[in-house]
Amino acid sequence: MxxxxxxxxxxxxxxxxxxxxxxxxxxxxxxxxxxxxxxxxxxxxxxxxxxxxxxxxxxxxxxxxxxxxxxxxxxxxxxxxKDDATVRKKERVFGIWVNRRSMTFELVxxxxxxxxxxxxxxxxxxxxxxxxxxxxxxxxxxxxxxxxxxxxxxxxxxxxxxxxxxxxxxxxxxxxxxxxxxxxxxxxxxxxxxxxxxxxxxxxxxxxxxxxxxxxxxxxxxxxTGIEQMISNAAYNNAFPYGVFSVLLAVLTGWLASLVFRKE
Amino acid sequence: MNIFIILGMGAAVGFLSGMFGVGGGFLITPLLIFYNIPPVVAVATGANQVVASSMSGALSHFRRGTLDVKLGTVLLLGGLLGATAGIWLFSLLRRIGQLDLVISLLYVVLLGTVGTLMLLESIRALRRAANNQPVSLRRPGQHNWVHRLPLKMRFKKSKIYLSVIPVVGLGFCIGVLTSVMGVGGGFIMVPAMIYLLRIPTNVVVGTSLFQIIFVTAYTTIVQATANHAVDIVLAFILMVAGVIGAQYGVRVGQKLRGEQLRALLALLVLAVGVRLAVDLVATPSDIYSVVSEGVYR
CATH class of the missing domain: 2.60.40.2550 (Immunoglobulin-like)
Structure with a gap:
């Protein structure tokens, strides 16, 4: 394009x-x-x-x-x-890599x-x-x-x-x-x-x-544009209904599965 | 993100969960992290997936009446408090840049412990089978310190008279695990209910599933609202693949010998834990990382 x-x-x-x-x-x-x-x-x-x-x-x-x-x-x-951005630096603590230092830059x-x-x-x-x-x-x-x-x-x-x-x-x-x-x-x-x-x-x-x-x-x-962006917009702008919908979808999936695979 | 890999992951974990009667949340989240899904999203989406995978199990227990709603409600009270505290902790850790580390550490500890215990248990069982000893069903003792606590309540269905403190406390701990790790927590709750609270085994699984559904549902909604971390497409693919995989897992599980299977699952759980531990210790390709704060989004 x-x-x-x-x-x-x-x-x-x-x-x-x-x-x-x-x-x-x-x-x-x-x-x-x-x-x-x-x-x-x-x-x-x-x-x-x-x-x-x-x-x-x-x-x-x-x-x-x-x-x-x-x-x-x-x-x-x-x-x-522009948005604030945070840079983090890892250091080794007891053998594990841990974010130890950070710096936030304003409106980059x-x-x-x-x-x-x-x-x-x-x-x-x-x-x-x-x-x-x-x-x-x-x-x-x-x-x-x-x-x-x-x-x-x-x-x-x-x-x-x-x-x-x-x-x-x-x-x-x-x-x-x-x-x-x-x-x-x-x-x-x-x-x-x-x-x-x-x-x-x-x-x-x-x-x-x-x-x-x-x-x-x-x-x-x-x-x-497109479906992915629509979903992403919903997740950010209508977060609560989005969460409720996610749960309803899960409940429905689980319920349908128990109907479909019900032991004969 | 390749849809077939996600489908495969969901189906494989669903198969295992059907075979062993576990929720599978403790495998889904680490697998998503290995697949480079940000841990924030992996945890919140994992909680959403558990809602679906626990649903069919809870429904069948409800139909059979092997579910103590009163006990479940007290557990749930603790679970909701725990999930609220857990999400607060989750957001705090995310803000100070330690979330990924804490999630990995918790998983290493959890998978390491659960894997080791399961492996030891199955080795003992295999030895017993080899020596032709009958499996002794250890009758749990009648009372322990838990039963001397105040605020007692009668749970008719479970035929038990028990303090609400350990029940709420157990629910609380599981709620924290659900929100911080994206697991249902049944693999901790079920043994704790049987051995610690002495709740009759016939209501334990149904009651824990009752609590899990509501706590994971609550966690999903709060995670979506507070952290925008639930990926509904990812969760849906995992759910569908998971519930189908679980059906085949159940069928295979009924045909095969339990002890060997348990040993295999234990090894798998340990392998996932070791892989996470290696990632914590190995020198990262870049010690710096950058995140957008999203304050002006």
Whole structure:
């Protein structure tokens, strides 16, 4: 399955999704980013095995000389719904592996798919990337609750990023953003098979010669469909009736079995 | 998740439970954990499955009248209190990240103990059979410390005059096991009722099944409400396969010799316990793990 999201350039054509876009542009630079998606909602069926989402956009007010030298870099991120996440570390206690230490990070995206003109690490200095919070290595991971003197902060942050990346929730595609004409670009971000339900944000960042100058964000609702999701929704949103139904189903199964297999 | 593996698991455990007259919850939950179902889900779904597997047994005891409703109700009172405390404990352990460990530890202790006792018992029985000694039905003594406790109550059906304290206490312990481990607990309750409370054997199984159905049903509803941990599809597949497997288990069990079968079940129970113990001790592939807290869900 491939989801293609067509391009929207002229402001007059902007759909509701784009109209709600947030903008963050430095006033001392003339460049601005425009991106568009044709829909603000994607329905995913239960046999979904991952897909590519293509976003089109353009740099406005660019400097043709800089563009020709390839000084502009674009990083597009699809950030999943945010939630607190706890990382736990096991240690050996009397021969048994036990979760001993933990750290909870505040409001981190459950999924994160990154696409850029080249490897994010080479686009801008680390401090700049950390400031913007773009790139798997630079995502904001703020610990919450008690976390001691913070000496193991790096360790837990690294473990979080590694686990998210190895689990396929965080992905990156250096080279996923391509210029298709002078200032027009196409970004391909991956929707993982385990894409979480909820409101995602497509966030595009523009860098000029290693300096962040503009950002544009659009919301994208991912809603799973099908029987599995219906059951899952019922388990969460109508938990008590769901529990009662589970019991009734069990009682009925047991009763029917005793009828069917009754000794003649 | 492969539906045929789940079906096979349910049928195999159902077969064993029919053959030996056990509920099978204590095998379903560890098997689900081996199959990488999160322990939270394995326990809550196991409790749901036990409702179905106990149902037909309880119905037949009810029809035959081998069920003491009054005694069952007192047991059930303790069971509901125990299940409530157990689910509170379950949620607490889950919050502090120790749930998986505690479930595994409890199973290692439980399966290790039950397996060893069963194995010793069946070896003794096999020896007796080899020496051609008649099986002596040890007549339980008339009274023990349990019968000196206050708050006595008359249970007409069981023809017994007994303090409610040990009955509620036993129900409570079984209720905690049901909610934390996803078992019915009959394999502990039945011997405790016979040897500790001296309840006549003819009402023991029916009465314990009566308690098990209501406690597992209550646990399923509270687990679904508090932890969203019941997987109804998984539970249904296990139930259907289980009740069918149990019918064949009963037929095979009637034809085969009891002692050898018991020894085999004991070895199986021990093997499952050892496998869980190995998983606790073996160095994990990753010492870190990450969970989403679900607070903004």
């Amino acid at each position: 491939r989801i293609l999201v067509p391009l929207l350039l002229a402001a007059s054509l902007l759909l509701p999704a784009a109209a709600r876009a947030q903008e963050d542009t430095r006033p001392d630079y003339p460049e601005k980013l425009e991106i568009g998606i044709s829909t603000d909602e994607i329905a995913i069926s239960s046999d979904f095995r991952g897909a590519d989402l293509t976003i089109f956009g353009a740099i406005e007010g660019y400097d043709p000389a800089l563009l020709a030298q390839g000084k502009y870099d674009i990083v597009v991120a699809l950030e999943g719904p 995206p459950e999924s994160y798919s990154l696409s850029s003109t080249r490897d994010v690490e080479t686009i801008a200095p680390t401090a700049e990337l950390n400031g913007v919070g773009v790139g798997i290595q630079h995502i904001r991971l703020t610990p919450t609750g008690y976390f001691g003197d913070g000496s193991n902060l790096t360790e837990f942050r690294e473990a979080f990023k590694r686990l998210k990346e190895s689990g396929g929730y965080y992905q990156r595609d250096p080279g996923g953003v391509q210029f298709i004409s002078a200032s027009l670009f196409k970004a391909t971000v991956k929707l993982p098979a385990s894409v979480p339900n909820g409101t995602h944000v497509v966030r595009a960042h523009l860098f000029r010669d290693g300096v962040f100058i503009s950002e544009k964000a659009l919301p994208l609702r991912v809603s799973k």
